[in-house]
Amino acid sequence: DTEVTQTPKHLVMGMTNKKSLKCEQHMGHRAMYWYKQKAKKPPELMFVYSYEKLSINESVPSRFSPECPNSSLLNLHLHALQPEDSALYLCASSQYITGGPGEAFFGQGTRLTVV
Amino acid sequence: DAKTTQPTSMDCAEGRAANLPCNHSTISGNEYVYWYRQIHSQGPQYIIHGLKNNETNEMASLIITEDRKSSTLILPHATLRDTAVYYCIVRVGDSGGSNYKLTFGKGTLLTVNP
Numbered sequence: 001d002t003e004v005t006q007t008p009k010h011l012v013m014g015m016t017n018k019k020s021l022k023c024e025q026h027m028g029h030r031a032m033y034w035y036k037q038k039a040k041k042p043p044e045l046m047f048v049y050s051y052e053k054l055s056i057n058e059s060v061p062s063r064f065s066p067e068c069p070n071s072s073l074l075n076l077h078l079h080a081l082q083p084e085d086s087a088l089y090l091c092a093s094s095q096y097i098t099g100g101p102g103e104a105f106f107g108q109g110t111r112l113t114v115v
Numbered sequence: 116d117a118k119t120t121q122p123t124s125m126d127c128a129e130g131r132a133a134n135l136p137c138n139h140s141t142i143s144g145n146e147y148v149y150w151y152r153q154i155h156s157q158g159p160q161y162i163i164h165g166l167k168n169n170e171t172n173e174m175a176s177l178i179i180t181e182d183r184k185s186s187t188l189i190l191p192h193a194t195l196r197d198t199a200v201y202y203c204i205v206r207v208g209d210s211g212g213s214n215y216k217l218t219f220g221k222g223t224l225l226t227v228n229p
Contacts, residue, residue: 042220
């Protein structure tokens with residue numbers, strides 16, 4: 001199984017709503033990532049979890065709150081978002097290997113629209 | 116991580132080889148060259164990576180110059196399904212968690228024409 005599964009595929013939420021994005025992988029990868037991608041732009045790194053601990057936060061606003069409850073799951077909790085936060089949110093995972101970082105596997109993303 | 120420079124767009128005829136260049140003149144000794152691609156509305160897909168030797172897999176070949184300041188991704192027989200944005204990324208090769216970043220540049224939009 002080389003899949004990273006993201007749910008939901010599409011999400012529409014109001015600015016006062018609280019919602020969560022979910023990401024799951026069963027490849028035994030110990031690094032997991034959240035990316036944000038606006039239309040016609042490259043993915044932008046938001047967070048990196050390493051062995052279930054947050055290791056990188058790219059100065060993301062606190063209205064985005066990541067959580068890694070176990071080695072297979074990664075959540076992104078959303079609260080009080082703005083319309084400009086509408087984007088494709090991508091999850092990825094990778095393994096640590098001797099001699100270099102392993103390849104990253106990406107999910108298909110959650111298309112988020114904030115109204 | 117070292118910065119990369121890629122052409123904004125390229126065209127290729129179906130069945131011909133697609134050669135995608137990448138400049139990474141500030142690459143340091145412990146940085147690998149990675150290639151990913153993103154087909155429209157999908158998540159990025161790993162293609163290949165290398166340190167200094169040329170590499171080949173079932174998808175593509177990676178040619179890295181001797182001074183490591185540039186590389187070329189080769190898709191030997193491009194198909195319409197290879198139309199995508201191709202990203203060249205350089206990143207450190209250690210396995211420490213805090214350095215485990217994968218940062219995308221603007222990439223090259225490759226259009227394969229029938």
